[in-house]
Amino acid sequence: MSAHYQILHDTHYRYASPVSLAQQLVHLWPRDCAWQRCQERVLEVTPVPTRRRDELDVFGNPLTRLGLEYQHDELQVSTRVRIEVLPRKLPSLCASPAWEQARDALAYSRRALSPAFLEASRYRFESPFVRLKRRFVEFSEPCFGAGVPLLEAVRALMEKIHREFTFDAGATQVATPLVEVLARRRGVCQDFAHLMLACLRSRGLAARYVSGYLLTRPPPGQARLIGADASHAWVSVYCPTHGWVDFDPTNNLLPALEHITLGWGRDFADVSPLRGVILGGGSHDPEVRVTVLPVEDQLGG
Secondary structure, three states, X not given: OOEEEEEEEEEEEEEEEEXXXXXXXXXXXXXXXXXXXXXXXXXXXXXXXXXXXXXXXXXXXXXXXXXXXXXXXXXXXXXXXXXXEOOOOOOOHHHOOEHHHHHHHHOOOOOOOOHHHHHHHOOOOOEOOEOOOHHHHHHHHHHOOOOOEHHHHHHHHHHHHHHHOEEOOOOOOOOOOHHHXXXXXXXXXXXXXXXXXXXXXXXXXXXXXXXXEEOOOXXXXXXXXXXXXXXXXXXXXXXXXXXXXXXXXXXXXXXXXXXXXXXXXOOHXXXXXXXXXXXXXXXXXXXXXXXXXXXXXXXXX
């Protein structure tokens, strides 16, 4: 049985001084894929942009380009999405090939790679927020014994991060280096996803960053609060025999009906919900409100 959700995502900037020019990239529309179907999507921008263009980015994610070429002192970007999430058939982790075999299959060896292998290969290398270092290999060493099936090793790594790290929203910022996250053993879902990517790619494996939403449940007897949710992040690993398989190190599980995929890329920088360049503005911090609501629920109830 599938699950149906309405997602409300509101980002509001109030600038300390007027902005005379702004160019924004918006990743707030979920992509259609085998396990989800977007049934409605509305994007509202205030003030009305001078230019707007909807397209796909280089990773196939829906992308909206906004241009505001007149003075403004605030910016509000709001989306309303209705989506159906379909059941995924969870793979047999122990039936996957040895992790060394998967690594070698993706390595360049003067042979033609299939389109699927070529696509996966772009996720094997460093990216702005994911560096390849020996210390990430060492951290993941207990999970990657000789001949261990790839997906079993990845699950062990997911469990290790979940067990040894503490979720702490105040411990890191977007630009906090991964080596610092590793040392502190604290962070948020974005940090845990980046760390897992660094461990996998440092071993020559292909893994991508997935941005999306996760259904959260209010405490028993309490109403669901509008705007109390947040964006989420997890990891997808390429297995030559199983394709892409998702793992959520923050919650120690394989995503299913309660994970909604926005898009994927090499790391957070590729799928940031809203980023851009402005002229002016002074200091500004966004106010972000997210609500993930099962369709059968009533708002606030």
